[in-house]
């Protein structure tokens with residue numbers, strides 16, 4: 001489904017938590033890309049029947065990738081992962 | 094209160110080809126330059142780099158013509174200047190740029206501003222386009238070329254214009270099976286781009302490189318086709334595709350379903366004009382150049398003194414245009430600050446690149462019939478969850494201008510500030526076109542930043 005292209009060099013591994021589950025990411029990943037590589041495609045719920053939304057523009061303009069990091073709502077596609085980061089699904093922008 | 098204030102001769106927004114070309118030239122002439130870019134690495138959209146530590150770009154779909162782009166990155170990174178990545182510019186005045194970097198609030202005071210913020214994908218709403226897994230063609234490219242992440246197993250690429258080719262190439266390089274690649278323009282309409290491609294050595298080589306890449310991967314570009322809708326449980330699993338007529342109207346009798354797990358849609362690009370409009374720069378609407386773009390004179394000066402612009406913000410034209418305009422903008426800044434004459438060759442280069450780009454893009458001007466893809470309950474504004482039906486009702490009730498539609502149903506009033514729905518809202522709501530009233534509404538903060546950033550922002 002998803003995953004990483006192989007043979008692109010080594011980057012330090014970090015661990016983040018999403019929805020209570022731990023997963024490994026690479027330093028330099030955005031939250032959205034770390035989650036996508038782990039097959040987590042639903043990042044926020046829209047106000048309309050809670051429909052799932054995910055990465056749409058991947059360049060910081062659409063706000064579909066909103067997640068909550070340390071209690072603050074941020075764009076998953078512009079926020080870099082940090083070791084020990086706790087990420088939750090976002091809501092309405 | 095964390096007031097962080099920087100002083101420089103010139104502030105450049107954007108480290109894509111336009112911004113890099115300008116900044117490098119300005120720094121080489123000895124000016125103090127600060128470059129602000131939201132991305133983590135230099136290169137902009139086209140020459141996007143993998144994160145620090147990763148390498149192997151040659152394997153991720155870069156045509157040979159990108160080599161000079163990477164040379165530009167090298168020169169840019171060697172030149173003496175203050176390059177700031179992860180820096181989002183959220184407010185501006187002539188001579189002042191406010192930005193957030195690393196969660197901190199900064200102000201750059203400078204004599205001149207060069208705007209090179211690029212463009213973003215134009216997307217046309219269709220049923221199911223809000224499902225996870227459906228994204229812009231650009232988003233797929235960023236995923237593959239910017240992060241080395243595999244988007245899925247079976248991809249559908251739809252849209253219109255030259256950028257479908259690099260999107261397909263990226264997917265192929267990532268090992269994704271491209272089940273269908275659909276160009277909405279007819280082959281005959283696209284033929285109008287041919288002279289511009291054949292007549293330009295670099296463009297011709299690039300087109301051939303992509304053609305070979307697609308051929309080897311067994312991907313055939315289908316002309317006059319597009320996506321009618323996407324379906325799936327929690328993420329995209331199927332797409333319905335079919336033919337469109339010459340205006341882009343779906344021919345429902347040709348519909349057929351295919352299984353896919355990722356969809357990239359890109360119907361051209363829209364200039365990122367917000368900063369320029371906020372600064373008060375004059376703009377013009379030109380469909381073939383992507384819609385509203387800043388108006389510049391023959392030295393990349395906007396209508397606001399001390400503010401220059403280069404690249405896609407002056408109308409979609411591609412990387413060659415951006416680089417030529419960046420060079421010219423720098424020369425104009427040097428003229429104003431140092432009295433240096435502007436080399437006429439730079440002006441000629443810009444004019445020639447613009448002519449070639451205009452000729453090519455005319456063949457892919459937005460097709461109005463594509464707005465019929467949206468059904469009444471298709472969400473048009475993704476931020477506020479406004480459906481096509483509600484947008485139409487607002488147009489009927491509140492007067493038919495686009496601004497009235499926005500006020501009436503909140504479409505386009507969410508945090509993306511209509512960057513996504515703006516280009517199609519008017520057509521879908523049947524709003525009356527109005528050159529002045531249709532200018533995008535821009536609000537500070539231009540990029541969503543922490544509230545502390547705004548509160549702590551150094552005043553002047």
Ligand SMILES: Cc1cc2nc3c(=O)[nH]c(=O)nc-3n(C[C@H](O)[C@H](O)[C@H](O)COP(=O)(O)OP(=O)(O)OC[C@H]3O[C@@H](n4cnc5c(N)ncnc54)[C@H](O)[C@@H]3O)c2cc1C
Pocket residue numbers: 059106107108109110111112129130131132136137138139140180181182183209210211212213214230231232234235256259260362365368403404405406411412413415539540
């Ligand atoms: C997703 C995408 C993929 C593309 N891929 C290709 C391709 O493969 N081949 C091709 O020929 N063309 C491609 N293009 C077309 C591309 O627009 C041009 O070829 C070229 O990159 C334009 O150069 P530019 O300098 O005008 O802007 P860009 O290269 O877009 O650079 C603009 C930079 O400004 C930054 N920026 C914008 N606003 C702000 C702000 N407020 N604060 C701080 N920084 C900001 C952005 O982060 C970006 O790095 C692509 C465009 C997009 C949108």
Ligand code: FES
Pocket residue numbers: 032054055056057058059060061062063064065066075076077078
């Ligand atoms: S995916 Fe659009 S802002 Fe993150």
